[in-house]
Amino acid sequence: MSEAVSRRRAIALAGAGVAGIAGVAAIGGAAIRSAADEEPTTADSAIGAVPFTGEHQAGIITPAQDRLHFVAFDVITKDRDRLVSMLKEWTAAAARMTAGKDAGPIGAVNGIAEAPPDDTGEALDLPPAGLTITVGFGPTLFRDANGKDRFGLAGKLPAALAPLPKFTGDTLEDAISGGDIGVQACANDPQVAVHAIRNLARIGMGVVSVRWSQLGFGRTSSTSKAQVTPRNLFGFKDGTRNLKAEEPELLRQHVWVQPADGPAWMAGGSYLVTRKVRMLVETWDRSPLAEQEMIIGRKKGSGAPAGRSDEFDEVDFDSVGADGEPLLAKTSHVRLAHPDSNKGARLLRRGYNFVDGSDGLGRLNAGLFFMAYQRDPRTAFVPVQRSLAANDEMNEYVRHVSSGLFACPPGVSGPDDFWGRALFA
Amino acid sequence: MRSTPRILALVAAGTLGGTLAACSGGKADDTAGAAGGPIAVKASDTACEVAKNTVDAGTTVFSITNGGSKVTEFYVYAPGDRVMAEVENIAPGLSRELHVELPAGSYETACKPGMIGKGIRNAFTVSGSAAPLAEDAKLKAATDNYSRYVKSQTAALETKTAEFVAAVKANDVAKAKALFPVARTYWERIEPVAEIFGDLDPRIDGREEVTEEGMKFGGFHRIEKDLWAAKPDVSKDGPIADQLLADVKEIVRKANAEPLSPLQLANGAKALLDEVASGKITGEEDRYSHTDLWDFNANIEGSKAAIAALRPVLDERAPDLAKTLDTEFANVDAALAKHRSGDGWKLHNELSQADLKALTDAINALAEPISKVAAVVAKK
Numbered sequence: 001m002s003e004a005v006s007r008r009r010a011i012a013l014a015g016a017g018v019a020g021i022a023g024v025a026a027i028g029g030a031a032i033r034s035a036a037d038e039e040p041t042t043a044d045s046a047i048g049a050v051p052f053t054g055e056h057q058a059g060i061i062t063p064a065q066d067r068l069h070f071v072a073f074d075v076i077t078k079d080r081d082r083l084v085s086m087l088k089e090w091t092a093a094a095a096r097m098t099a100g101k102d103a104g105p106i107g108a109v110n111g112i113a114e115a116p117p118d119d120t121g122e123a124l125d126l127p128p129a130g131l132t133i134t135v136g137f138g139p140t141l142f143r144d145a146n147g148k149d150r151f152g153l154a155g156k157l158p159a160a161l162a163p164l165p166k167f168t169g170d171t172l173e174d175a176i177s178g179g180d181i182g183v184q185a186c187a188n189d190p191q192v193a194v195h196a197i198r199n200l201a202r203i204g205m206g207v208v209s210v211r212w213s214q215l216g217f218g219r220t221s222s223t224s225k226a227q228v229t230p231r232n233l234f235g236f237k238d239g240t241r242n243l244k245a246e247e248p249e250l251l252r253q254h255v256w257v258q259p260a261d262g263p264a265w266m267a268g269g270s271y272l273v274t275r276k277v278r279m280l281v282e283t284w285d286r287s288p289l290a291e292q293e294m295i296i297g298r299k300k301g302s303g304a305p306a307g308r309s310d311e312f313d314e315v316d317f318d319s320v321g322a323d324g325e326p327l328l329a330k331t332s333h334v335r336l337a338h339p340d341s342n343k344g345a346r347l348l349r350r351g352y353n354f355v356d357g358s359d360g361l362g363r364l365n366a367g368l369f370f371m372a373y374q375r376d377p378r379t380a381f382v383p384v385q386r387s388l389a390a391n392d393e394m395n396e397y398v399r400h401v402s403s404g405l406f407a408c409p410p411g412v413s414g415p416d417d418f419w420g421r422a423l424f425a
Numbered sequence: 426m427r428s429t430p431r432i433l434a435l436v437a438a439g440t441l442g443g444t445l446a447a448c449s450g451g452k453a454d455d456t457a458g459a460a461g462g463p464i465a466v467k468a469s470d471t472a473c474e475v476a477k478n479t480v481d482a483g484t485t486v487f488s489i490t491n492g493g494s495k496v497t498e499f500y501v502y503a504p505g506d507r508v509m510a511e512v513e514n515i516a517p518g519l520s521r522e523l524h525v526e527l528p529a530g531s532y533e534t535a536c537k538p539g540m541i542g543k544g545i546r547n548a549f550t551v552s553g554s555a556a557p558l559a560e561d562a563k564l565k566a567a568t569d570n571y572s573r574y575v576k577s578q579t580a581a582l583e584t585k586t587a588e589f590v591a592a593v594k595a596n597d598v599a600k601a602k603a604l605f606p607v608a609r610t611y612w613e614r615i616e617p618v619a620e621i622f623g624d625l626d627p628r629i630d631g632r633e634e635v636t637e638e639g640m641k642f643g644g645f646h647r648i649e650k651d652l653w654a655a656k657p658d659v660s661k662d663g664p665i666a667d668q669l670l671a672d673v674k675e676i677v678r679k680a681n682a683e684p685l686s687p688l689q690l691a692n693g694a695k696a697l698l699d700e701v702a703s704g705k706i707t708g709e710e711d712r713y714s715h716t717d718l719w720d721f722n723a724n725i726e727g728s729k730a731a732i733a734a735l736r737p738v739l740d741e742r743a744p745d746l747a748k749t750l751d752t753e754f755a756n757v758d759a760a761l762a763k764h765r766s767g768d769g770w771k772l773h774n775e776l777s778q779a780d781l782k783a784l785t786d787a788i789n790a791l792a793e794p795i796s797k798v799a800a801v802v803a804k805k
Contacts, residue, residue, distance in 0.1 A: 112800055114803035175778075205789050206791075
């Protein structure tokens, strides 16, 4: 062996032992597919590579992978050119890493002895693992807290990137909220996701500084009809009614920014809202099953909406029980979050369960790292969350502790393109 | 200080997976004797078999395989247990490589199963006089220049430590407190050089939690603890103070006799920033006095001096990198200048979390380009 070690090649050599799970075709076949919504990648890429380039960024309608590492950066340089060259370096590194290669062209172990390697090495011998890296720009990149135009981008600030309002009950911590740039790395191997974020942070040293980061295990949404609906830490199926990759018309309506929406650089992009939602699982766990099901509005076992028998049955808003009350409680999560209760507002949810150790009070620091993509938060996340914050019975068991908002540009078209090119043009 | 003295040693240890170790010819039997090939070291819990015990001067590569059940380390010592290079944390079953530039002379190799004690020693002889890296005239000038810097700093270190020790022995708490950060400034500027000399660094600058079993907590930080106690009392610290001065004198003598390589300068410049990032930003270095910013500034000055010595080489080989370093050094200075207080600095516990984050960002921005200097210097 004389050339750079390619992680993908290493896995190909490793043979069917691992590949057997997902089918060997994923390795060669995935690389030529497009990430565009017409032809979504499917879950056969559990260990294979998801294409990096495409009309939209990968990692949005890509079938939700099992693991997340999300990071929000502050931009610490004042030099626009340095920021742009870092975005170019990031894009190149992301293209390599999502293909299962080392972050830098030399690699973790092939450089000269005196230089630090251009890859940190912990993903050597691991497959691409369906890694996607998705980037978004926060409102503070455009104007700082004093309203100053930091990089000459203020004229390109999307109206849809207006700061989220304060919702009833919000207990947000500034230190783990916001950020100038958000990066979502999702993969089916946690080490691959962490490797991606760590290397971007390393490359960005001096230009950006990590503001906060969040690990997630266990997806809480399906973004493809091929996926089984997973469960959140309340034990309930989550994301049953989520927007799916197989619904291009709905995605156009609700997820992808359309050219007429403006600004031009966001056409084909999407807006990401992140909310770290601490769940008070200990008190939840001692509430009766009937109460849990009433609060959610679904059966805990099957996931069927209240009064129905199958998970995917339409929600029944009207039927009443023997007590004269609606079977689907007025304050249930399903009723309040349903599009019919929110002028048709829909989100593509892509959240992850988290447990950040314990809180020193004998409780798990656990919950849901909620992420949702949408065409315009002002008509999607904001009204839905406003309604939930005011009325949701579930609020007794959850605390929103972090919030983020990012404008995710469209996909990268090829080797000459980079994240944010149209924004910085 | 760091818990282990390894920074200046020309270390290039990579964790190698099985496949790659095979690529680099690390098989114990057939390549060990070949000139220029890595020297196989078979480490176990009870043995340390080094395939060759004589080499020619120049860069030697050891390939250490831990066949034992305990985590091990591998060292190359010059006389007096001066660490020339080391590789730490070799887990059972793993192979690591160690690159070290060795001039002609007598050395010892050591495996340390369990990472404790003197280790399993073997004699190791380097003969001949392969052209060392420093023969390039500009590189030679760089090491000469930096050696002069070391000389000036160590002289001041000895003087100021003597004053500090005198104040401690006179039980003059106020004066000793005032001199503590000043004497340490000269130490912190050249600390990576001091760290070459095994036990001396922990004796002078060791923190309480890194005091090894059988060793007494002494040195600067022991006296610091007593000076900044709720009821300061150094009346019993006379012997500790005497020992500190004796150790400082010994290290000053050794540091000035030590020929330095250009790579040591480059690695030392980076090591000083690592000191800041891991020990000073957190306030753990001077936890009783909170005078960490004095050390912080001294580390930066020392790093700058090493880079300055290498400047002609950098200007020639990597002018863009040299310019970036100028900018980032200036940014660090500006970030630090906000915390000036009189002739000195604010105390660590007077800084907010946001202040510390800003300093960390500035250090990271500088450390990244500095980590590239060694490769530039090593280029033939």
